[in-house]
Amino acid sequence: MPDLYAINFHxxxxxxxxxxxxVRAPEAARWLDKAGLLADRKGGLPLxxxxxxxxxxxxxQRPDKKNGAWFxxxxxxxxxxxxxxxxRERLRRCLPIDRDVxxxxxxxxxxxxxxxxxxxxxxxxxxxLEHILASTCYALLATxxxxxxxxxxxxxxALSKWSERLLRSQTDSLYRLTRELGLLLEETxxxxxxxxxxxxAHLDELRPWRNALCHGAWLSVAEDGPARLKHLYRDDDLPxxxxxxxxxKDLSDIRARTVDITIRVAEAAxxxxxxxxxxxxAGYALATxxxxxxxxxxxxxxxxLPHAARRAVERDDMLSQEKLxxxxxxxxxxxxxTEPE
Numbered sequence: 001m002p003d004l005y006a007i008n009f010h011x012x013x014x015x016x017x018x019x020x021x022x023v024r025a026p027e028a029a030r031w032l033d034k035a036g037l038l039a040d041r042k043g044g045l046p047l048x049x050x051x052x053x054x055x056x057x058x059x060x061q062r063p064d065k066k067n068g069a070w071f072x073x074x075x076x077x078x079x080x081x082x083x084x085x086x087x088r089e090r091l092r093r094c095l096p097i098d099r100d101v102x103x104x105x106x107x108x109x110x111x112x113x114x115x116x117x118x119x120x121x122x123x124x125x126x127x128x129l130e131h132i133l134a135s136t137c138y139a140l141l142a143t144x145x146x147x148x149x150x151x152x153x154x155x156x157x158a159l160s161k162w163s164e165r166l167l168r169s170q171t172d173s174l175y176r177l178t179r180e181l182g183l184l185l186e187e188t189x190x191x192x193x194x195x196x197x198x199x200x201a202h203l204d205e206l207r208p209w210r211n212a213l214c215h216g217a218w219l220s221v222a223e224d225g226p227a228r229l230k231h232l233y234r235d236d237d238l239p240x241x242x243x244x245x246x247x248x249k250d251l252s253d254i255r256a257r258t259v260d261i262t263i264r265v266a267e268a269a270x271x272x273x274x275x276x277x278x279x280x281x282a283g284y285a286l287a288t289x290x291x292x293x294x295x296x297x298x299x300x301x302x303x304x305l306p307h308a309a310r311r312a313v314e315r316d317d318m319l320s321q322e323k324l325x326x327x328x329x330x331x332x333x334x335x336x337x338t339e340p341e
Contacts, residue, residue, distance in 0.1 A: 175207060182199075
C-alpha cells in the first residue's frame with residue numbers, strides 16, 4: 001500500500017518549490033518515481049489509479065469525463081519562499097484522511113460494547129416493526145370488504161387507484177404506514193376508537209426515536225455514562241434538531257416499547273381479520289410469523305376468483321409487459337402467506 005501522506009506532501013511541496021500552479025499526471029508520476037514513493041509503470045498507471053480513487057489532493061480531470069487528462073493543482077495560495085518550510089502543517093488539512101491511523105471499529109470505537117450491542121438490537125426491532133406494520137396494512141387492504149366490493153363493482157379506475165395504494169403499503173415510510181393503519185382500522189370498524197387512537201399515538205411517539213437511532217449521529221459515547229445523539233429532521237420544510245443523552249437502559253426501554261407495539265399491531269390485524277374470508281383474512285397473514293395463544297390455522301384453500309389487485313393490474317392497458325410482470329410479482333410476494341419453518 002503506497003504512503004498516501006508522503007505522496008501528497010511530496011507533490012504539493014514540489015509544486016510550491018517550483019512555484020507551479022499545476023502539473024500533469026505523467027510528470028507527477030516521474031516526480032514520485034524519482035523520490036522512491038510510487039513506481040512509474042505503464043505510463044504512470046499507479047498514480048492514475050490513485051487519481052481515479054480520489055486520493056490525490058488538488059486532483060482535477062479536464063475535460064471532466066472518461067479519458068480526460070489528469071492534473072494536480074497546487075493548493076497553497078502563498079508564493080513566499082519562506083512559507084515552504086512549514087508547508088506540511090499548512091497543507092495537512094487539505095490532504096486525504098490518513099485511514100491507517102484511525103482506531104479499529106471507527107466511528108463506533110468509543111464506549112462499551114454492550115451499548116452498541118443494545119443499539120443494534122433496538123434498530124433491528126424497529127426494522128421488524130415496520131415489516132409487521134407494512135404486512136398488516138397490505139393484508140387489511142387486500143382482504144377487506146372494500147377489496148371484495150371493488151371486485152364485484154368491476155370499476156377499472158377505482159381498482160387501479162386501489163392497487164397503487166396496495167403496492168405503496170409495502171414500501172411506505174413509518175409515518176405513512178401509521179396513517180394508513182389508522183385509516184384501515186377505522187374502515188373496518190372492528191376495533192374501538194380508543195384502541196385505534198392509542199395504537200397510532202404510541203407509533204407516533206416511537207417514530208422520532210426510530211428516525212434518530214437509525215439516521216442520527218453519535219457525537220460522543222462515554223465509557224461510563226450517557227452517549228450524545230443528534231439527528232436533524234424536517235418539519236414544515238424547516239430543520240429541527242433531535243438531541244438526547246442516551247444510555248443502555250434508555251435503549252432497552254425503547255426496544256421493549258417497540259416489541260410491545262409490534263405485537264399490538266399484529267393483534268389488531270388478527271382482531272380485524274376473521275370478519276373477512278377472502279384469502280383467509282388479514283389475521284392469517286401474520287399467523288405464520290407470530291406465536292399465537294392457540295393452534296396455528298391451516299392455510300386457506302386457493303380462492304376461485306383472482307385477487308382484485310391482480311385483476312386491476314392485468315387490466316391496466318398503460319403498463320408495458322415488463323412493468324406488468326414486475327407489478328404482479330410484487331403483489332404475489334405480499335399476498336402469498338409464508339409457511340412457518
